Amino acid sequence: MTDGLLELFNLAGRRALITGSGRGIGLALARGLARAGAAVAINARDRDSARTALSALREEGLDATAVLFDVTKADDVAAAIDAFEAQSGPIDILVNNAGIQRRAQLESFSAHDWSEIMSVNLDGVFHVSQAVARHMLRRGRGKIINVCSVQSELARPSIAPYAAAKGAVRMLTKGMCADWARHGIQVNAIAPGYFATDLNRTLVDDPEFSAWLYKRTPAGRWGDVDELCGAAVFLASNASSFVNGQTLFVDGGLTSVV
Numbered sequence: 001m002t003d004g005l006l007e008l009f010n011l012a013g014r015r016a017l018i019t020g021s022g023r024g025i026g027l028a029l030a031r032g033l034a035r036a037g038a039a040v041a042i043n044a045r046d047r048d049s050a051r052t053a054l055s056a057l058r059e060e061g062l063d064a065t066a067v068l069f070d071v072t073k074a075d076d077v078a079a080a081i082d083a084f085e086a087q088s089g090p091i092d093i094l095v096n097n098a099g100i101q102r103r104a105q106l107e108s109f110s111a112h113d114w115s116e117i118m119s120v121n122l123d124g125v126f127h128v129s130q131a132v133a134r135h136m137l138r139r140g141r142g143k144i145i146n147v148c149s150v151q152s153e154l155a156r157p158s159i160a161p162y163a164a165a166k167g168a169v170r171m172l173t174k175g176m177c178a179d180w181a182r183h184g185i186q187v188n189a190i191a192p193g194y195f196a197t198d199l200n201r202t203l204v205d206d207p208e209f210s211a212w213l214y215k216r217t218p219a220g221r222w223g224d225v226d227e228l229c230g231a232a233v234f235l236a237s238n239a240s241s242f243v244n245g246q247t248l249f250v251d252g253g254l255t256s257v258v
Contacts, residue, residue, distance in 0.1 A: 008237060008238045008239040009036060009233055009234065009237045009238075009239050010036065010037050010237070011033060011036040011037040011038035011093070011233065011236060011237060012037035012038075013037070014037070014038045014039070014092040014093055014236075015038065015039045015040075015041065015088070015089055015090060015091055015092050015093070016030070016033045016034075016038045016039070016040045016041065016091070016092065016093035016094070016095065016236065017040075017041040017043060017067065017084075017091045017093070017094050017095070017128075017132065018030045018033070018040060018041070018042065018043060018095040018097055019043045019071055019094075019095065019096055019097050019098040019124070019128055020043065020044065020071070020097045020098030020099060021040075021042045021043055021044065021053060021095075021097060022042065022043075022044035022046075022049030022050055022052065022053045023049065023052075023053065023198060024197040024198055024199060024225065025097060025147065025192065025195065025197055025199075025225050025228060026043075026095075026097040026098070027042075027053050027056070028225035028226055028228060028229060029095055029097060029147075029228060029229060029232045030042055030053070030057065030064070030095075031057060031060070031062065031226075031229070032226070032228070032229025032230075032232055032233060033093065033095075033229075033232060033233065033236060034057060034060075034062035034063060034064060035062065035229075036233045036236075036237070038063075038092075038093065038236070039063040039064070039065070040057070040062070040063065040064050040065075041064070041065050041066065041067050041084065041088070041091070042054050042057070042064060042065070042066040042067070043066070043067055043068070043069065043071075043098070044066070044068065045068070045069070045070045046068075047068060050066040050068060051066070053066075054066050065088065067080055067084050068080070069081075071098045071120060071123075071124030071125075071127055071128055072119040072120055072123060072124055072127070073127075074127045074131075077127045077128055077131050078127075078130075078131045081128070081131040081132055081135070082131070085135050090135060090139060091132050091135065091136070091142075092141070092142060092143065093142075093143045093144075093145070093236045094128065094129065094132045094142070094143070094144045094145070095144075095145045095147065095232065095236075096124070096125040096128055096129060096144070096145070096146045096147060096169075097147040098120060098121075098124050098128075099120060099121045099147065099199070100116065100117060100120045100121065100199075101117075101159065101162055101199050101200075102116065102117055102159075102161065102162070103158045103159055103202070104158060105157070105158055106158075106160045106161075109160070109161060113161070114161050117161045117162055117165055118161070118164075118165055121162065121165035121166065121169065122165045122168050122169060122172070125146055125169050125172060126172065129144055129146075129172075129176060129187075132144070133176075133180060133185065136180075136183075136184075136185050137180065137183050137185070139184075140183060140184040141184040141185065142184070142185040142186075143185070143186050143187075143235065143236050143240075144176060144180075144185065144186070144187040144188075145187075145188055145189065145190060145232060145235050145236060146169050146170075146172070146173050146187070146188075146189040146190075147189070147190055147191075147192070148166050148169050148170050148173070148189045148190065148191040148192075148247055149162075149163075149166040149191055149192060150191055150192070150193045150194070150249065150251050150254055150255055151163040151166045151167075152166040152167045152169065152170040152189075152191055152247065153167075153170075153191065153249070153255055154254075154255060166191075169189065170189055170191070170247050173187055173188065173189040173245060173246075173247065174245045176245075177244045177245030178245070181244045181245070186235070186240060186241065186243060186244050187244060187245065188235045188240065188243055188244065188245065188246045188247070188248065189246070189247040189248070190228060190231050190232060190235065190247075190248050190250060191247050191248065191249045191250065191251065191255075192223065192228055192250055192251065193217065193223055193249070193250065193251025193252050193254045193255075194213055194217065194222055194223060194251070194252075194254070195222060195223040195224070195225050195227075195228070196222045196223070196224070196225075197225060204222070210222070216254060217251070217252040217253060217254045218252060218253030218254070218256070218257055219252030219253055220252075221252070223250070223251070223252060227250065228250055231248050231250050234248075235248065
């Protein structure tokens with residue numbers, strides 16, 4: 001019974017593509033999926049980031065390769081995905097993690113920064129998911145995991161465009177479920193709370209913010225990126241075969257209390 005239950009979480013024989021996985025949350029998720037048995041494909045825009053991440057995973061004896069593309073360039077994404085599928089095999093699991101942050105009060109937020117956030121954080125999810133799903137649809141199976149944020153549910157000053165993009169990704173997750181679930185594809189999202197990453201470096205280095213976070217979060221601390229891996233493995237595995245269109249908050253309880 002125990003072995004049979006654990007087998008539901010086994011990702012051996014599956015291939016996972018994780019966008020924006022040269023560092024931070026993306027790299028942690030790639031490592032977590034690989035440790036669960038998946039062959040992982042690191043994605044980054046620049047070769048150096050991909051090479052560094054790839055070396056780190058391979059040094060641990062994990063099955064990893066790399067595919068380079070910019071998630072904001074639809075034609076390049078489609079070409080890279082088609083070539084990867086032809087050369088390496090099917091992408092069974094897609095994790096849409098690539099994202100950026102820009103901070104400014106909304107009244108002075110530049111149009112350029114707004115467009116850049118939407119292009120990476122929202123359009124990129126659409127481009128990559130569409131390119132991968134076209135292959136998944138033909139096979140009648142697949143797993144897509146979109147990385148949202150507690151900001152898909154809660155707003156904070158100076159990051160309204162980021163919150164808007166992540167809120168849209170949460171709804172896009174439901175829309176993908178509506179269109180693709182009947183074809184054997186499960187699409188869900190993970191919404192991290194506050195994790196100590198380069199994207200949050202400004203906040204991590206701010207003692208006042210950290211003090212606020214410790215009081216605001218029931219767990220009383222920053223999250224560790226490795227704590228996202230369990231949720232990712234669950235949503236990538238057979239254990240979640242009837243879970244679709246959902247957002248799993250991994251936030252130390254932050255969105256559950258006032």
